[in-house]
Amino acid sequence: MSTAPRTRTRRAPLTILVGAGVALLVVVVLLSLLIGSRVLSPAETFGGLFGDDAVATAVIWELRLPRTLLGLLVGAALGVAGALAQSVTRNPLADPGLLGISSGAAVAVVIGGAFLGLGAGTPRVLLALLGAALATVAVYTFARRSPEGLTPVNMTLAGMALTAFLGAVVSATVLLSASTMDQYRFWVVGALSIPDPQTLLPAALIAAVGAVVAASVSGSLNALALGDDTASALGVNVLRTRISAGAAVVLLSGTAVALAGPIAFIGLIIPHMARALVGNDVRRMLVLSAVLGPLLLLSADIIGRLIVRPSELQVGVVTAILGTPFFIWLTWRTRRRGDAI
């Protein structure tokens, strides 16, 4: 966007940061391949990757590599979605999980599965997108109608109330049919498992569309940070920017939910880490969030595999436990800065 102002306040070397992030990501990916209910030695992993060791080959190629790729995709989608959501709402507490968007997608998937028989594949992805879109509109409407308007606290509270309601709908649906219960027991808390290729391909395509939309509005979002009036004066179409950014959030978080269930707090934490490293430029934040998201998600997933061995803890549970202290710290910080919280 040529019309958007360029932020020149803090030019941290983005290439170096992204390079370091990618290097760390490679390490985490290798760890993710090594660690599971059975820990493979680096030699075994290497053998497994290139087909020397039959057992290790099966473990790596059929279980851990797909799961790791899934983690990369979901983590990047959640990180970028969170960064977009925080920028477009100017709300440091925004996160697709906390705002109820992920729950909306989850409810649509569970209901579609239980009543319409729509299983994995493109239908699931489309259902998740539909649910995410409806929840986004709902939470925006509810928060806007509250007395103080769209403050961070009101948005978060509306999102949490929506999440509670949708959670009850999921419980009721899951209790209705035993097969649904079995199918979604792990999925509804957010878990990385082996993705079925049917879902992975359409999801990856839609996430790519979301990423393109995100990139195209990032410049306008920089202008939006200065306030609606200033942004208009700079020639940015405020409404169109909002809607495009919201659509990108829906595409990205819907994809993430279709693949891994609702995972909270990744979308909350990552943008703050990115902002601390590269400053307020939305474009740089989005790039770094796409690297840091998978880094955090895969790390949480590895922790989940380690702490209850030989079983494992769903990554959604790990992020909920790790993310809460961060969230509480943020609410303190937001108050100090004197935001209308």
Add this chain to the structure above:
Amino acid sequence: MSTSTAPGIRAILPRPRPRRRVVIAVVTTAALLLLTCLVALSLGDRATAPAALWEALQGRGAENTVYAVLEVRLPRVVLALVVGAAFGIAGGLSQSVLRNPLASPDVLGIGAGASTAVVAVIAIGSLGGPVGAVPIPVAALVGGLAAAALIAVLARDRSLRGRRILLIGIAMSTALTGVTQYLLTRIDVYDAQRSAVWLTGSLNARGWADALPVAIGLAVLLPLTLVLAHTSRALIFDDDVASGWGVRTGRMRVVLLVISVCLAALATSAAGPVAFVALVSGQVARRIGGVPDIPPLLAGLTGALIVLVADTVARTALPFQLPVGVLTALVGAPYLLYLLQRRRRTNGSTP
């Protein structure tokens, strides 16, 4: 009430005289509750006619009817009553003390704290050792009080009256739910399944033993609440005003909140965290009472009515038994959304 001896708060505050609309509301709600009890006692797999119900309640009549009414339905109705009353009083107290219609124990994560403690006792107990011998209600009390203390500290707000405490409370619930999920993976499948049903809030397959601790809690704490009600009503004003009347606002607030947390935790230990009952009953009581504070007795009756109606619907309306907590969440969460959108008028002018 002797006002002549101590020229303190009692002399200055208006005399506690029964407020007419509150009395009418209490009597009406109690009558409605009695009627609902009778309906709940007669509904089941096979409905019982009023005449047969009357006989069965006296222990006469057909043996299977007597069994259904006295052994199956009566304990469940009584449990619904005590659990609902405890949640209702707890919600009304915390809402009026914090002057925030959203600040009820269920929203603030007290139920989640109690649940985590209970599951922790089951999990650690299954490994053997003395922890397993801790009674469930005690575990729930400890967990609820610990969660409340933690939330109060983390809110970093001495008056506890802002909206931030809600964010902290809800975030704590999320984390505690995560911990509970973690604990569920550590215990054996049978215990996990039992805990999972309990965690959604259910009165299914419970009996007198579950109702007793809640009933004892009510018997101790409700009179205490009513004794304090006169003074605590001053808390609906600003602290300066209340202090001017000689009310020790800080101490009174702590006492009332501890009562609220204890009642909510005991109710949770008996039926699991039945979502949003405390939130809804406090607010409904305030509206039908037509007074700025929330009369505890009215909140308790409202809570009992809500849980009893919800449970009766949940066990009879569908071909399978829905946990009552799912039903109350389906109704309560939209109500929470509605409350969020209202400007606060009667409950003070807090941000």
